[in-house]
Amino acid sequence: xxxxxxxxxxxxxxxxxxxxxxxxxxxxxxxxxxxxxxxxxxxxxxxxxxxxxxxxxxxxxxxxxxxxxxxxxxxxxxxxxxxxxxxxxxxxxxxxxxxxxxxxxxxxxxxxxxxxx
Amino acid sequence: xxxxxxxxxxxxxxxxxxxxxxxxxxxxxxxxxxxxxxxxxxxxxxxxxxxxxxxxxxxxxxxxxxxxxxxxxxxxxxxxxxxxxxxxxxxxxxxxxxxxxxxxxxxxxxxxxxxxxxxxxxxxxxxxxxxxxxxxxxxxxxxxxxxxxxxxxxxxxxxxxxxxxxxxxxxxxxxxxxxxxxxxxxxxxxxxxxxxxxxxxxxxxxxxxxxxxxxxxxxxxxxxxxxxxxx
Numbered sequence: 001x002x003x004x005x006x007x008x009x010x011x012x013x014x015x016x017x018x019x020x021x022x023x024x025x026x027x028x029x030x031x032x033x034x035x036x037x038x039x040x041x042x043x044x045x046x047x048x049x050x051x052x053x054x055x056x057x058x059x060x061x062x063x064x065x066x067x068x069x070x071x072x073x074x075x076x077x078x079x080x081x082x083x084x085x086x087x088x089x090x091x092x093x094x095x096x097x098x099x100x101x102x103x104x105x106x107x108x109x110x111x112x113x114x115x116x117x
Numbered sequence: 118x119x120x121x122x123x124x125x126x127x128x129x130x131x132x133x134x135x136x137x138x139x140x141x142x143x144x145x146x147x148x149x150x151x152x153x154x155x156x157x158x159x160x161x162x163x164x165x166x167x168x169x170x171x172x173x174x175x176x177x178x179x180x181x182x183x184x185x186x187x188x189x190x191x192x193x194x195x196x197x198x199x200x201x202x203x204x205x206x207x208x209x210x211x212x213x214x215x216x217x218x219x220x221x222x223x224x225x226x227x228x229x230x231x232x233x234x235x236x237x238x239x240x241x242x243x244x245x246x247x248x249x250x251x252x253x254x255x256x257x258x259x260x261x262x263x264x265x266x267x268x269x270x271x272x273x274x275x276x277x278x279x280x281x282x283x284x285x286x287x288x289x290x291x292x293x294x295x296x297x298x299x300x301x302x303x304x305x306x307x308x309x310x311x312x313x314x315x316x317x318x319x320x321x322x323x324x325x326x327x328x329x330x331x332x333x334x335x336x337x338x339x340x341x342x343x344x345x346x347x348x
Contacts, residue, residue: 014212016130016189023123034118038142038182039175049173049184086145112182114145116118 018051018062022116031056032116033077037064037109041092044107056081064111065091077113086114122147126186133188133250137164140182171337188252189214190337195240195268196259197224200283203326204256205233211330218243218268219259241267249275254333256313257282266295273305279336281313281329310336 019034026032035052037044045066052070053061054077064073069091080087092108122138126149129136137150155164163176164183171187190213194201197219208215209232216234219225225237236243244267249255255272257265257280265282269292272280282289289311296306314328315335 014189016186019123019130020127023120023127026120026123036173036182036184038140038173039179047172048175048182088142112140112142114118114140116120116123 015049015051015062018053021061022051022053025053025055026116031081033080033113034116035064035073035077035089035111035113038088038112039110040107041109042107044109046109052077054078054081065109069109069111073111073113080113080115084115084117086112088112118147122149125149126184130186130188133191133248133252135168135185135187135252137168137186138184139176140184142180142182188250190333191216191250191253192333193218193244193247193249193253193255193268193272195219195255195257195264196261196283197221197226197229197235198258200258200322200325200329202229203321203323204258204329205230207323207326207330209233211334213254216247218264220264239267240264240271244268244271249277251276251278253277254279254336255281256329256333258313260284260288262292262295265292266299269296269309270299270301273301273308279310279333280308281310281332283313284311286312 022032022034033054035054037046037048037050040048045068046064050064051062052064052073054074058074058078060074063070073089076087076089089111126136126138135152138147139150140147150158150164152168155161158164160176167174167183167185171185173183173185176183192208192213192215194204194215194217197217201217205215205217216236217225217230218236218240220237220239222237225235227235249271253275255268255277257268259265260283269280282292293306310332314325315331317328319325319328
């Protein structure tokens with residue numbers, strides 16, 4: 001029988017695991033940004049406090065939207081890693097960019113992206 | 118985020134202590150607020166509410182973000198019978214840390230609960246060393262006063278956020294009589310969920326496990342109804 005690793009609960013990184021990983025990545029000398037959902041409207045897929053961790057090589061862990069806008073957040077995070085200036089991002093169906101990024105559930109989310117210094 | 122704040126957040130969680138990280142969105146400035154310090158905060162009501170629900174959110178009219186970190190739910194299962202075998206893996210999937218306690222070593226056999234901590238001792242002997250706290254839920258499945266009653270006393274004393282006891286209304290009425298006789302206050306007795314689980318007509322052990330876990334989630338996450346808030 002084929003194994004289904006996605007069915008194994010330990011494979012789902014909790015937001016706490018993400019913060020622990022952020023510390024480990026930083027300690028290992030990687031450049032790191034943390035993106036956090038700070039506000040949601042409507043049927044947003046992940047609640048406030050959900051994290052996406054991104055490093056300077058665009059590797060990431062966790063989730064802010066269940067996959068809908070992660071690629072957009074990763075590219076913004078890479079710039080935050082360069083500049084060190086936090087950014088506030090907004091995604092939702094009313095927004096043309098977000099529509100392309102595809103928050104298809106119809107919700108809206110605000111994401112705060114900051115570098116770990 | 119400063120590395121030292123990140124390390125402090127992780128350290129507080131590892132020690133099973135609740136913490137709030139406040140971010141001033143305009144400046145990016147951040148600081149930690151511990152539960153004992155909330156009473157001195159200008160935004161104490163908003164922060165207390167978020168902490169109680171274990172939820173993060175904007176406060177101060179949207180000018181600050183409060184990242185609320187509460188310890189993961191720990192589930193103590195007293196009584197290692199059939200329902201416990203369904204409950205433990207489901208609780209694991211939900212991210213709860215489960216511990217099973219039953220002095221009957223035939224029931225509390227590790228091979229019946231793969232990946233779970235199983236303790237074949239009397240509750241009164243091991244509960245004091247387990248550090249029960251307000252982020253702990255206790256489920257009593259043994260139908261056995263010598264297991265149930267010490268568990269209930271310990272859970273009430275430690276302010277566990279959920280205490281549920283298996284058994285019919287008749288069994289529970291007898292249980293309440295015993296606990297009353299042992300000097301436990303009515304207000305404490307009212308905190309025991311019995312018969313255990315949401316009333317969804319659960320029949321099989323797995324279905325009963327779902328109803329128990331749903332009741333635990335509701336106790337942790339549900340906002341009080343408007344009527345309850347007004348009361």
